[in-house]
Each structure stands twice: as C-alpha cells, then as structure tokens.
Amino acid sequence: MHLHLSADEVLTTTRAVRKRLDFDRPVEREVIEECLQIALQAPSGSNSQGWQWLMVTDPAKKMALADIYRANWAGYSSSVAASALAASGEEGDRRIEQVYSSANYLAEHFQRAPIIMVPCIAADLDRLPLWAAAGVWGSILPAVWSFLLAARERGLGTAWTTVHLAKGGDAQSAELLGIPAGFSQVGMFPIAYTVGTDFKPAARLPLEPILHWDTW
Secondary structure (H helix, E strand, O other), X not given: OOOOOOHHHHHHHOOEOOOOEEOOOOOOHHHHHHHHHHHOOXXXXXXXXXXXXXXXXXXXXXXXXXXXXXXXXXXXXXXHHHHHHHHOOHHHHHHHHHHHHHHHHHHHHHHHOOEEEEEEEEOOHHHOOHHHHHHHHOOOHHHHHHHHHHHHHOOEEEOOEOHXXXXXXXXXXXXXXOOOOOEEEOOEEEEEEEOOOOOOOOOOOOOOOOOOOOOO
C-alpha cells in the first residue's frame, strides 16, 4: 500500500506514533525490505555504510526488549515528567501530559508491535571524541530517518525511542540479540500499520527565535 504523498507531505506528517499503532495487523517482510532498500540510499561518512539492522519478530525477544524498556522508562518518566510539569504553564501542562500518556501507552504495549527495529552502527560511541562521535551519528541517523519516511508512505507508524539503552540496557539487549562487540545500538522502534493515515503537521516554534544568520 502506498499513500502517494508528496515529498513535503511525507516530511511534514511523519509523526512519532504510539496510540495509533495497529498491534493486531501483521507487517509483511517485503514491505520492511522495501523501506530498508530506500534507507540504504542515505549518505554515510566516507561512504562506510557501517550500519546493521535488526528486525525482531520473535515474541519472547520482543517481550524481553519491552521489559528492558519498561524498567528504564519507569524511572525516567517519573523524574523528567515532574521537572517538565513544574517548569511549564497551563498549556505546556496539557501538552506534556499528552506526550507522557502516549509514551506510557507505548511502554505498556511495546511487545505487541509486529516488529521491533534496532539499528546499529559499527562504532563504540562511548569511547569516541565528540568530532568522531558526530561523524558516526551522521552515518546512521539519515538512514534511520529515511526508513521512517518510507514507512510513513506505506501506511506504517513508528516511534523513535532510546530509553532502553540506559542503565546497562544496551548490554542486556546486545546479549539478547547477539549484537557483537564494536557495534552501538542507536534506538529501538516499534513498527506497525497505523489506525488511519490522516496525520497532520505538528505545532512547532516559529523561525524567529531559533534562526541565526552569521552569529547567534
């Protein structure tokens, strides 16, 4: 299925989808492979293409990954949500509550996603200086984003999460999935068809406070 969206429509309506993931509809392997073929056209530093892509469908492994995620999310959400709410106004309160309600829903149901994607890059990011780490991130994030855009065009929804990597979760998930030493995970993504496809551009800051010409 293709939605036949324009490039601008894909770029402005690709959302983090949580509550509108259809956990009961299977996702075909060939659709995932189509999205990945597109993602592999993304640039990487020195054309190294040092990426690896794990697509997890095994129920036991999905549950184990979801448990790692939930353990870290519980601590993160309680501390960060309280700080964010304290610093926001009434309108900000509503927005933060919506985000955390959505994120809590995903944490509760992560294992129900038909596929969980874990992209990796050939590097030990903990040991790199900033300039080198920036190059590594720049060699995997464009490809991941291209995958998400291709998924959106095919009626799939995703959400970019990184919480499972905290507090030793990266080592736990690496052992679970057989990820060899020398590779870093860059996130964990539920992949499912969406309930409806009518996503809209989100409210964003105007350019004035964030755009700088020649100096800050």
